[in-house]
Amino acid sequence: MSLRALARPVAAALRAPRFTAAPRVAGVRFGSTTRFSKDHEWVTYDDATKIGVVGITDYAQKALGDVVFVELPQEGTEVEEGESIGAVESVKAASDIYAPVSGVVEAINEALGDQPSLLNKSPEQDGWLAKIKVSDEGQFLALLDAEAYKAHCEGA
Template identity: 55%
Template sequence: MFSAIRQVARTSLPLRATRPCASSVHRFPAHRTIVTKKYTADHESVAFDDQTGLGTIAITDYAQQSLGDVVFVDLPSVGLKIYKGETIGAVESVKAASDIYAPVSGEVVEVNTRLDDEPGLVNRSPDDQGWLCKIKLTEPKEIDDLLTLEAYAKTYES
């Protein structure tokens, strides 16, 4: 494949003279899921899926590094209604314990039960495998009040 790309790049045809392959026009679905990831100054993150209305809550990579080896995670119960800013659980490590605060309001629809047996997933993969819970947001506009990655990075750089 790479040799074909190089070969096309060597041709003298200008880019505007080339035509897209007809099959490439419909490769992407008309309705794409947009996931918005935002952060709190308390080192939680939420990845919001606009198609499902679900938010996946995790602690940030910075938080897990600061805590050290996580040995226990206290998660909220499925069905619990949570409100932005309230304590929804805790993470305990060999160094310290830290509360988990809800970055947005909603109802817990799933918890990461793998953390019961493997709390170290929070260290190894805080976003992918070490997420804490998923919630159905009741106030999706609260996402707008959270920090972008750039703004969040400034909170711990100073």
């Protein structure tokens, strides 16, 4: 099963994503902003460094159940938007992780090797998967904001 297969309505018990867009003043974006893919990955992008931190959403980890293994890409790997960059195995299923943006993997979350359960405990913070040097900011901007992602998860 892939994270893409999770794109169906969920029970009202699932809470909304915790991330909101960074403030904008006179059309200028500051710091970092988080967006979401329809495949249930999130990206927090820092426009100063052009680095996007990638992970799976709380919605995805709840659908997967207890995570027991995480396969991550290698540092230095060039990735294309939409291609598989790893996998998550849980007691319920195994799911591919898809790159929400193109770029080069700058770092991976080594802690997940010993503690894959971080994806369940803190999927949108400590359970991040990889840091990608984003090659096309337009791909990031095309992702869903928090409100659109919530509507996507609710089947709207």
